Amino acid sequence: MRAASIRVVDVDRGRYQGACAYMRIWGTIFAVSLLTVLGAEALYAQSSTSGQTSSGAPLRAPQTLNESEPLSDIFEDPQGYEQPHAVQGGAVGGDLLLREQSGSRIDIPKAVPPSPELALRPFGSQIFTNSGLVDRSVGVNPDYRIAQGDRIAVRMWGARTFDSILVVDIQGNIFLPEIGPVKVEGTTNSQLAQRVRSSVASVFTDNVKVYTNLLGTQPLGVFVTGSVPYPGRYPGSKDDSVLYYLARAGGIDVQSGSFRNIRVVRRGATVATIDLYKFLSDGEMPAVRFSDNDSIVVGSRMPTVAISGDVRNEYRYEFDPMHSTGSELLALAQAQPSASHALIRGIRGGKQFNTYVPLSQIATYKPTDGDSIEIEADRESETIVVKVDGNDMGPSAFAVPRATRLGEVAQLVEIDPSLADIDSIYLRRQSVALRQQQAIEQALFELQRSVLTDNSISATDSAIRVQEAALVERFVSQVRAVQPEGRVVLAGNDWRNMLLEDGDEIVIPKKSDVVVISGEVKVPQTVLWQNRRSVRSYIDEAGGLSNRGDAGRILVLRSDGSVHDGSKSIRKGDHIMVLPAASQKTFAVFKDLVEVIYRVALSAAVVLNAN
Structure with a gap:
């Protein structure tokens, strides 16, 4: 198990001048502090006690533990797309045409035109995005039957x-x-x-x-028409597949064409009908041996239903209004094992129609053209998974019932009390990290808007605004590289009655005998902790304040995530950070930021890793 530790933000101690230096040094700190606005909501405060102390009870493994629950004659291309070319292989005898007809692959680099962006593509369209499916058949395979003209x-x-x-x-x-x-x-x-x-x-x-x-083999021409991008007559052989000829015509039109109603017509009579859904689901493809001047006709699109959400195949599906059922469509979409309900939207009787039903009732659903079905996992698991970072002597994850409290899981954890800092235990929570990320984005938006929309009344002001804008853009890029941690501070509270969420991670830091000093000091370093030493003495050991340091702007970050202004005693594992003074020579926007950084950080209960 990896050791839990507090990762700190170290800053350059060089003597840089101007606003660029402030931006580089404190950009990340600003992002971290912004997160705390929402992250502080995650501080758990428990007014009542359970009769146990937060750190005094032993962390041990109980006897009862359940860890697991378990895609010659060709009509003119209307858009100028490149026509197919034969890619020649080794000599097979005969002239060029014969070589082309004896199994060489046809390369179609631009045969399939780009389609408009759709919310969901029709099921079957994936066939014509796979170049492997437009290969020609080998006319001289052992089962090929000799025909006139060969x-x-x-x-x-x-x-x-x-x-x-x-x-x-x-x-x-x-x-x-x-x-x-x-x-x-x-x-x-x-x-x-x-x-x-x-x-x-x-x-x-x-x-x-x-x-x-x-x-x-004797070359022939097959017409491809109907709902295809490029209708025309295309060369091929008797045993080339329907997919080959369709690909030569650009596939099937995704807006108007049907993937379920494709006919092969010979002298006015239909000799084969192809449903590509059967090909995709069961591998069923009628054996068609083409004759010269046969026609492949793609019919108009049938009614469709869009299926999305917790399914493996998010597409628009064609259906037969007389025979198709909801269960048939769901089988094509392949719902995820966790899916439990379906939200069905559509129009019935000229009015908006919505219904929410369990998947078990989808069999009785009669689809209507234009419906949309969103499959959802709308049932909670009976168990949640809680991870532990710092559990050196036991498992690093537990499957526990919902409504389990932190104290109950703590008793499942085996630790070495000589190494683990139980007093600094804290929690990483995904929901808190998400809110912190949202806070970052909102703060960055406000910062960019305030700088980029500021008015200039002179050429000098305009030049300053341009420099500020450039610096802020780089600053924003730096901040967006920060990944919120979602830390919840537990120190000073009876955390044993705290309800856990799925995905929570309990962090038990290792004990430390050092103090980290960074920020606006001359020699940032890590030193051995000594009892009753003041903040000022630690700063002096780091060479004292730099020329930008402000003795009145000091933050001390504890290993449990809490923060104070240096007025309290220094503990083992603390991180002393000296903030910069708001110099009159820097841009006004950064002077404001330094002030905000200081005030927000002091009131924070959540401090994220900004490395």
């Missing part, structure tokens, strides 16, 4: 010799001299050699060897 290389040697490239004719044959026509149409590529060899053997029974090779 080119086949045939070679014979031995008692008879022959070497030629033959084209499958309209009757599905190739013609071999002295042998005659050989029927090859419909034969698979893997069976082609045996088919030709057996025909040759029927005439030449001995000492004739035969070799065949399918060089390429």
Whole structure:
């Protein structure tokens, strides 16, 4: 377990001049102090006691502990997008067209145009954002069936010799001299050699060897039309997929096209209907062997429902108004295991409609076009997880019931009392850190507005405003790098009755024998603590005040997160910080900041790590 310790803000002791130095040294401190405005709300104060002291009771592990609960003929591109080009591989025989048709990949660098920004994209649109899905099929795969127009290389040697490239004719044959026509149409590529060899053997029974090779398939053109960005006629092969041709046309129009109503039309008749939802959910894709001048028609978009929230697939989903159910749509969206309820919004009878139902009732929901469903996790877990930083002898996290108090968890913690500083225990809380971050942003907005909108009445004032604005912008960037810690100070209160929140982290600092001195001192350093030494003596040991230091502006940060002005005794682990004086030579905006830093920090109950 890592040791809990207080991380301090150290500043440069160099003798810098002007407002830049103030900005660099105190920018982060200002951000830290701003956080305390809201962070102080997290100070726990308990007026009643439970009969136990805040530090006297031992921290031990009880006997009962439950730590766990468990995307040739082409119509003119209307927007000038680059047309596809074939990426050639190694030589496969034949001319360029044949190479293109025998399995080379088509590169479509700009085939899919950018779509308008939508709140949710339609389900299925992800297909056409994945370049791997626009690859062409390999026309010479073993299961490819020979068709008219295909080119086949045939070679014979031995008692008879022959070497030629033959084209499958309209009757599905190739013609071999002295042998005659050989029927090859419909034969698979893997069976082609045996088919030709057996025909040759029927005439030449001995000492004739035969070799065949399918060089390429007959190119064809397929029309892609309907709700696609670039309707047109696109080249391809018989076995290229529907997705390939759709990608060549720019995919499906995300505003008007349907991903569930795609038809393949041949001579006026529909030969296949494709629902891409079935492809995405079950891998179902009709086997379509294209013919020249087939058409792929993308229908108009069906009614849609937008599903968002605690789901794995946030999209707009098309549905069939007559048959689709809420449970079918939810199955596509895949709700997270923690999801419990659905907020349904839409229009019914011309009026706004809202309902909030458990997911168990989603099966009876009848979707309507334009509805939106937000899935939520609206049930609290029976347990919360509390972490411990500084629990060297036991577990660093506990799963405990809700409404568990800090004192109950403290008894589960095993620590070494000779090393742990129990009196300085504090809490890190996520909800406090969030409020502190919001405070930072609001304060930075007000600072920028006050500086950037200030009026100038002269050229000199204008020049000063420009310099101030530049410094503030750099200052704002520095502050935004600060991550709020969400520290809750418990010192001086009976913290045992404090209710815990999920994600809380109990921090038990290590004991320290040193005192840190930083800020506007000549030699910032860490020294050994000595009893009854004054703040001034520690500052003198750090070389005394720098020329910018203000003896009346001293802050002492304790290891438990509390802060005082140096009027109290110094403890082990304290951090003495000397603030700068508001010099008359600096910009007025920074003089104001120094004053605010001092006053806000003194009243703070939460101090964050600003490293």
